[in-house]
Amino acid sequence: MEQIGNFLALLGENEQMLYFVILSIFVGIEVIGGVPTILHTPLMSGANAIHGVVIVGAIFVMLNTAANDYLSLTLGFFAVLLGTLNVVGGFVVTDRMLEMFKKK
Amino acid sequence: MNQHILSILYIIASVLFIIGLKMMGNAKTARKGNLLSAAGMILAIAGTILLHEGEVGNIVYVLILLAIIIGTIIGWTTARRVQMTKIPELVSMFNGMGGACAALISLIEFQHLFPFDHVPPGGSQGHSGTLICIISGLVIGSVSFAGSIIAFFKLNGVLDKPVRLPRYNYINLLILSVVAGISILLFYSASPITIYALLAIALLYGVMLVLPIGGADMPVVISLLNSFTGVAAAFGGFLYDNHVMLTGGILVGSAGTLLTVVMCKAMNRPIMQVIFGAFGTTASGS
The missing domain is CATH 1.20.58 (Methane Monooxygenase Hydroxylase; Chain G, domain 1)
Incomplete structure (x- = not known):
């Protein structure tokens, strides 16, 4: 019972965030509506690049790591590296797909 | 300012x-x-x-x-x-990198909260909100990473045949319940060993989820894993109260899920059949 109370309190404290999430879900659904089949793959690839925004979290965690916490710094280094791959690779490969699209 | x-x-x-x-x-x-x-x-x-x-x-x-x-x-x-024909597997690889990034963030944040050398008195008391975000980010990110790597190898031709263990749906369900069990355990005793155990078992689940699925269905699977990574990024947004991560993550999470459904429809394949495909028909098919 106490656990449920805690959980409800957690939801209540983050009410604004939850509104934010629900509205974002609807925006996402709205944005995809009525997309032609040929654009499915580039759109997936474009969305793939956008979730690379996770790199912001990786940079943030690095900035808040002490300069002598080597384990966290090493993990953080790889997090930023992999995040960059996701962002740069994602956008460049999407651009290549759409470039081909135009020529047709 | x-x-x-x-x-x-x-x-x-x-x-x-x-x-x-x-x-x-x-x-x-x-x-x-x-x-x-x-x-x-x-x-x-x-x-x-x-x-x-x-x-x-x-x-x-x-x-x-x-x-x-x-x-x-x-x-x-x-x-x-990369050659044009190899683009889908590359997208899968980049998606996996994003998932790994989300999982690493969770690991680091866990170590900041519960360092190796001294577990703070009171354990995970008062950290439940943060723990939910850390665990969700870690599990979803790792599943997305491991799944995307398997998808990459499938499209690559290294793993060209679907691997179906007998009753693999039950095995996967079992692994998923272990994931849930360890996650709940973390709320009672937050130790570094537990979080690394969770990482390992979540990676295993990612592998087992994609392994039985045939190469032709890979685009749908990649789209699904893509929305997974979006959700993992969104949990990072919760963790740091960072709104751009939240918008980006949720946007991809919801758009990606819908895109997965739409792609399934375009291919005339019910989504349940793609993921839980050969339910009970272990030997037949492809």
Whole structure:
């Protein structure tokens, strides 16, 4: 019972965030509506690049790591590296797909 | 002051993501839309680094810049040079990198909260909100990473045949319940061993989820894992109260899920059959 109370309190404290999430879900659904089949793959690839925004979290965690916490710094280094791959690779490969699209 | 500018940059970046994604749904504006989203991403990344307040060691800045430079060079050249036919597997690989990034963030944040050498008195008391975000980010990110790597090898031809253990759906259900069990355990005793056990079992689940699925269904699977990574990124947004990560993550999470369903419809394959495919028919099929 106490656990449920805690959980409800957690939801209540983050009410604004939850509104934010629900509205974002609807925006996402709205944005995809009525997309032609040929654009499915580039759109997936474009969305793939956008979730690379996770790199912001990786940079943030690095900035808040002490300069002598080597384990966290090493993990953080790889997090930023992999995040960059996701962002740069994602956008460049999407651009290549759409470039081909135009020529047709 | 810096904090306010950063917030405004994040809002602009979020709007650019939404407009960019919308424009990508139309053949005429698609390319411009992709560039708009990329511009939003540059704003968000540059702002996060340049407008940070507080003491930061020089080595931290050096490591961040080094990681970004190496990542940009590798990402750019592979994306430019790869053959057109190999693009889907590359997308899968990049998706996996994002998932791994989310999982690593969770691991580091867990170590900040519960360091190896001394577990704080009171254990996980008062950290349940943070723990939910850490665990969700870690599990979803790892599943997405492991699944994407398997998808990459399937498209690559290394794993060309679907591997179906007998009753694999039950095995996967069992692994998933272990994931849930360890996650709940973490709320009672938050130790480093437990979080690494969770990481290992989540990776195993990712592998087992994609392994039985045939190569022809891979685009749908990649789209699904893509939305997983979006959700993992969103949990990172919760963790740091960072709105640009939330918008980007949720946007991809919901758009990706819908896209998965739409792709399934276009291929005339029910989504349940793709994921839980050969339910009970272990020997037949492909």
